[in-house]
Amino acid sequence: MANRLIGDLPKVGIRPVIDGREKGVRESLESQVMDLAKATASFIEENLRFPGGEKVECVIADACIGGVAEAAMCAAKFKKAGVGVSLTVTPCWCYGTEVMDTDPLIPKAVWGFNGTERPGAVYLAAALAGYTQKGLPAFGIYGRDVQDSGDTEIPEDVQIKILRFIKAGLAVAQMNGKSYLSIGYSSMGIAGSMVDSGFFQDYLGIRTEFVESVEILRRIDENIFDQEEFNKALAWTKSNCKEGEDLNSKENQVDRKRKEAEWEIVVKMTLICRDMMIGNPKLIKKGFYEEGLGRNAILGGFQGQRQWTDYQPNADFTEAILNSSFDWNGIRQAFVFATENDSLNGVSMLFGHLLSNTAQIFSDVRTYWSPDAVKRVTGKVLYGKAKNGIIHLINSGSTTLDATAQQRDADGNPAMKPYWEIAEEEAQKCLDNTSWPPAIREYFRGGGFSSQFKTDGEMPVTMCRLNLVKGIGPVLQIAEGWTVQLPEDVHKILDIRTNPTWPTTWFVPRTTGKGAFGDVYSVMANWGANHGAISYGHIGADLITLASMLRIPVNMHNVIETDIFRPSAWASFGEEKEGSDYRACANYGPLYGIK
16 A cells, blocks of 8 residues: 655654663663663554554664764654654653654654653653753653563553544644645635635645646546546446436436536546646556646635536536545545635644544535424434434535445444545445536536435544634634434435535534533534534544644633643643643744744
């Protein structure tokens, strides 16, 4: 499984640090310290993969680090190896600032082994104080229970923090140096599609690439795509993407010839948008070197509405297929491709993808349905997780097909899985449970086809959204909850009131009885934009850790407080966690920003 973007995947650097006093102290610790580093590396490599399926690799310093010279040797090795995240481990006292990692752009953590024979915890406190004093935020990892000297077992609470830190740190490293591909620009005045290059560069290390939508027409007209793959893709589409009922009024319906032409266009659009993101060596062989290189885009977005969709078929098919974990070439890593070029929702999707390795749902956060409103409209009472109300997640037919909830976890529950765990029959079920009605031409004058399905199963999910606030910068919202199934008759009555040609996910956030999570209505009322990115699993704590690395404060979440893991310096900005988060992020500024 090859990394489809330019540049090597980042590695994890493990830094074993040691008391440098020779003639007894250091010698007695060498094996213990290095064994702890090796055990940590093995644990990480056994438990983490990249979204492309590649296993995470660790690099260990050549020798234990007892002072500044060995710290410099380690830094040189890490630089050559492409280390993107640094974890220091030790069971003993070390010389605080002399052995620290001082690279300001690499996320860093220190695990101070909780043992009584040697003061690993004392070193941890000294090291974190040094990092805080020098303005280098670092995460502190300290096990709750005392371990015996020489024990290389990693306690469960330490495992959780290590994995949370490494996943977030690798997400930071994977974004750095990549691109956001903006095809077109602002869609219907949506603020998120007014792509802010400064935000992308300063906070994410991502460059912004702008290409006019007319480039797609040029590539269609001049056959700048792989004709052989197009033939394969069109045949696959005709076999697997069943056309749904045409719900347009008679005067807005088009003939079969026009529909066939639209199918060909949307398939070509899919090939072309993918090629624009990551390139295609077959285009280079055809003599299109520049086009074949692509834009090294880790994510992208398509404006569509309205200038394109008033004239050409919409990108619902393109967006749905790219965001899914499979296409005519088989099961593969999902892309991150935002509807309406909502770059901020695209970033939210990217966060979820890098942390969970799964396809992401892009949706309008469309409607809150109270229990009373549902009863009035349908005559039925909501029950189960839906009993206190539901949020209708739906948008113009571009949602990942993984969201049909036809995949299964190890216990047989509905799931959205990393692509390497998806079976062929599961991918086929996702396709079989999706239809593609012709787009409603009142919305899309140029036609096209919208994916239509409902999320048919209860799954744990996390909805998030990045917003830009003048005077503050970016802030992140997080809502953990579940997809829910409604009785079919209730679903149909509610669904048809919006648009029966679009995909629906019924969402219930976990409420806390206070603030923005006082009830389901409050979540909807406090959501900061018209879109949300929905990831499989409860990954809110991972998102909070990632946001803190990027210096993005979280303004709304329902994550259990004990699961929140931020750099130790955040404790110096006040006791109340959310207020201290804002103050710390403002103090340190964006990760790649120049103060």
